[in-house]
Amino acid sequence: MNIIAHAWNPGDYHRHSAAQARWAHELIGKIKLAGDERVLDLGCGEGKVTAEIAARLPSGSVLGLDVSRDMIAFARERFPPERYPNLRLIEGDMLDLPFDEEFDVVFSNAALHWVADHGRVFQGISRALRPGGRVLLQMGGKGNAAPILAIADEILTEEPWTRLFGGPAPCYAFYGAEEERGLLEAAGLTPLRAELIGKDMAFDLPEGLAGWVRTTWHLYLEPLPEDVRPAFIEEVVNRYVERFPPADGRIHVPMVRLEVEAVKEPEP
Template identity: 30%
Template sequence: MRWDPSRYAAFADDRGRPFHDLVAQVAWSADTREAPRRVVDLGCGPGALTATLAARWRSSRVVGIDSSAEMLASAGADPALADLPNLSFELGAIEDWTPGPTDDVVVTNAALQWVPSHVALLPRWLDAMPSGSWFAMQVPGNFGSPSHALMRSIGASGPWAPALDGVLRSDPVLDPAGYLGIMLDAGFVARAWETTYAQLLPGEDPVLDWVRGTGLRPALAALDAADPSGALTAEYVDRYRAALREAYQASAHGTVYPFRRVFAVGRKP
């Protein structure tokens, strides 16, 4: 399943807001170190947000890790990122990553929902992190919203249903209390919360455009594989588009898309 960096970046400001709200809660302090030794961004995407970490902690080594070669190629081609000598990127799957002894800050933004095993991985990661370190995570919590519920219900009720069977998950993340419990059990001093952003999106089919860059990708990939002609994909998307227009009514100002996000941040004593 390939990522399209340009499509993902189409709503860069809206996608970036939760990241900035997340990392603002990382109040780095340590008795013996003025800055984190190493900062890791798990699921860094095209790297623009990772660059803000490198700019914040200029004496730290900042590493963005992503499983998409397309995303990392986009990061490597961005001249703005070349001005940050402490920033680098690595190709790798999140589920294969293990914290190192100098990983003082780990951030993962809108990535863990793609890793079915992340709930089991979190305790192991937290246990391996060094004393005084911070772990900050954010995942979308809108899988019950019309945009995603319609994606699944329409996917289960047409000629495309066999191709989409098991592709779209309804419960890939926990609620804030679930992640808070994991952090507390690991001995972290932690907080968790949720925020629903009322995002004002422009265009004729903005919600469809939004999910094409993220949540709809697995369905499109499965449909394209089942019918390379594209006819099955087009039929499904047309049905889904009509349902989204009904669910998200446009106003004179644009289309409001309520987007719930789940956050958890903790420090290891």
């Protein structure tokens, strides 16, 4: 596989992904489904968003794809075919999509920032779509979570973290809107919209912020020995809360989402 299958904990992610689920719900509303489409959900994770799409397709179907075997197993258990007959879940790599003009809509939420080569993903999406098919994607964009990631990078310049991490600070694939437009066009897709949208991720307690870091910051945590990861998370959270104290009783992390809408033009 081309995407590294990070060690996701599906149950932990399910408990600490309320913001991602909320943004996905907003995004689903923008698809404007008729109810009979065939939809591909890339990076479907633990399946709750895919199941919501399935509920909007009484005469259609949705295929959820994720690189994590654990996520797919968790999703299959929570959303079994006897209860969700129009939902199918498979393990797979979005860099190597095997589909040929099978889908009316390709959807993805909070997944593409894990993949450096967006151009290759878009080429696979273009092949997977039927002529006239639509694309709606949202992911972390340029500047996403910048203040807290800067704190994590700062910590990695200090001992013992520099030695324990053993390499340069990681980098997520946070693209800008114009970069993404160019990659869509190169893949034969017509971009209708590509924009950076500011979002607020809020936590009632430091434990909630720690849960988000623990469940999604694989690029920072996996290079560290497992026994020191809790201490690293604690250091990130403590410094962030100290520098950005809650003004309304909640901890806020400024997020930037890159939202993309495109079509595969019908054949003349």
